[in-house]
Amino acid sequence: MRICIYGAGAIGGYLGVEFMRAGADVSLIARGAHLAAMRQNGLKLLIGDEERVVRPRCTDDPRELGEQDFIIISLKAHSITGVIEQMKPLLGPQTRIVTAVNGIPYWYFYKHGGRLEGSTLESIDRGGRQWRELGPERAIGCVVYPATEIEAPGVIRHVYGNNFPLGEPSGEITSDITSLSELFTAAGMKAPVLERIRDEIWLKLWGNVCFNPISALTHATLDVICTDPATRALSKAIMLESQAIAESLGVKFRVDVERRIEGARKVGAHKTSMLQDLERGRPVEIDPLITVVQEMGRMTGIATPALDAVLALVAQRSRIAGLYDGAAVADAKSLAVA
Template identity: 70%
Template sequence: MKVCIYGAGAIGGYLGAQLAGAGAEVSLVARGAHLEAMQTNGLKLLINGEERVNRVRATDDPRELGPQDYVIIALKGHSVPGVVDRIRPLIGDDTAIVTAVNGVPYWYFYKHGGALENRTLATIDPGGRQWEVLKPERALGCIVYPATEVVAPGVIQHIYGDKFPIGEPSGEITPRVTALSQMMEKGGLRAPVMTNIRDELWLKLWGNLCFNPISALTHATLDIIAADPGTRAVSRSMMLEAQAVAEKLGITFRVDVERRINGAGAVGAHKTSMLQDLERDRPMEIDPLVSAVQEMAQMLELPTPTLDVVLALVRQRAAMAGLGDILAVPPVTAADLVPAQKVAAH
């Protein structure tokens, strides 16, 4: 089984190491010092108190690798549109594209049924490029639950978790999803095949869409957001708005809002990925986690007032930090400007 991990960072490197240990023919696409270290010293995984070194092929040029059986995209969701054409050489007639990304994936409305069947989302797939090049029929969903970290170039520290639920958008149990699950299980990962992968996707997204932007705005950790009455109320309101969207799309939540918030709080003094990115001057996952939900709500003509406010604020926070443009704001025209003599002093 040929598997390319596109984006061999913390999660991608962990996946690559475990699959290589299971006997898969693994290749990694990475860049910079991390890539150089893996090419020189191998991919090192620190797990269960030991260091494992995996000698796998690593490159920054996918053209060197050729078509794969599986391409696992382990990038931040907002980075995927920019690498679509670079992924193209990895795709053969039977290649499966596994979206191990947070948030809403490009294939979401493929095999969905209903009025939104085969719709694309401009917030995550501008111009429909992922849909066109990667193609939705190649897609397998993958939900990422483990926590890992790149502690040095070429070195991945496993912190906790080993679960990666996977599934076909159609809910079918196909040979390709079964084979991938078996290889992942052989590599020490839990990869249950889901017949309702969107339900699992929403369960994780449900918390991410509120805790992430709130943490970026307040710099608070999960325990504080969940315990503080004000931020807990904002989180709850955003989650209820998102729940209305999801349920109209046929999603079933197996836990209620309070339990989901309590579960996040129980994680403790953890910084969300969005806060970590902000502190490291990296673009934040605003569109896959929040904007996409707003876009879905607009398609369904459902109100999301709290989500809209938080989204506007975190977009501006990103723009003021130089990490992205302020989106969805119409340009100011001369007619919008107040003449200087009419502006009162304060």
């Protein structure tokens, strides 16, 4: 089984180390100082007081690697379209693409079974390029729950978690997804195979869609957002709008809004990924987490006034910082004041 991790940053590097330690044939795509450090010193994973070091096959040129059995995309979702051409030498007739990304993936409406079957999402897949050129039939869904960070070039620190739920868009239990789950398990991680992977995608997105932009706008950590009455109420309003959209598309939530907010509060003084990106001057992941929910609201005819207002503000804030060039624009009509 040949596996390429495309985007060997914090999550991709974590997977790379653990897969290699389990004996898998793994290649990593990286760039810049991180790639140089891996080539010179290997890739180091810090888990508590333990150091795990491997010397992976790594490159910034996928043409060196040839066709793969699995490509695990662990880039920020808004970066995927920009690397489609570079990814093509990795694709063989049977290659599967595992979308280990935040937010709604490009294949969402593939084998969905609803009235929007086969629809593409312009906010995350402009012109449908991912759908056409990568192919939804290759996709395997993956929800990323662990928290990791690049401590220094070539050095990944594991913060918490090891759960990577997997699922075929169709809900089938195929030999491909079973093999992939077994690899995660052999590498010491959890990878339950779910028949309803979209439910799990929305469960994680449910928090990201509100906590990420509110934190980027206020610089508040999760515990503050979830205990301050005003930001907690705003979070709940956005979550209820998102829930209505998801449920109209057949999604089932296994917890209610209050429990989901309480779960975030218990994480404590944690900075969301969007706030961290803003502080560190990295492109902000707005479209896969927020704009796409607005787009799905328009597709289903469900209004999203709270989400629209927060999206307009965080998009403007990120543009001013030079960290977002998307086209997220809240519906002016929905923001109109009588």
